[in-house]
Amino acid sequence: SFNLPTPALFILVLSIAAAVFLRRTIWGRYLFALGKNEEGTRDSGINTDRMKILAYVLCSLFAGIAGILFAFELDSVQPAQTGAFYELSGVAVAVLGGFSLRGEEGSVLGVVIAAAVIRLIYNSINMVGISTHLEFGILGLVILLGVIGDEFLKKAVARKQAAQKS
DSSP, rough: OOOOHHHHHHHHHHHHHHHHHHHHHHHHHHHHHHHHOOHHHHHHOOOOEEEEEEEEHHHHHHHHHHHHHHHHHHOOOOOOOOTTTTHHHHHHHHHTTOOTSSOOOOOOOHHHHHHHHHHHHHHHHHHHTTGGHHHHHHHHHHHHHHHHHHHHHHHHHHHHHHHHHH
């Protein structure tokens, strides 16, 4: 039989809910618009302050769920050490998952796949025997390569679209 770990089921359900919220509801579209151009979003009549509050509430909700899942995995939590430097992993997952640092782009599926790739990188570092002190440097390099690749891809797409219009 095929058994998924309980945290994986939580992540699967939350990912589906987040994807539906972001792509199929008006509030999700407003959040994407807010991330791309706050002033333009405000000028179009959307209450950006309310949308920012919604974004912070959703982020806090998901951070709380992540903390519970983290405690569930470790069976204990040390407040001084638990979660240290996870913001770097979060940025890496977002960038590799296809979210532009400028906003309005990306998908939940891309983030789930990128999280799996980041976990694979961490496991590979441990299996190969590379010093754990280099983990952050390697992860930073992965983020840098992801951003550079994203920029080259965007420029190539823009050139192709410009050539098709001509």
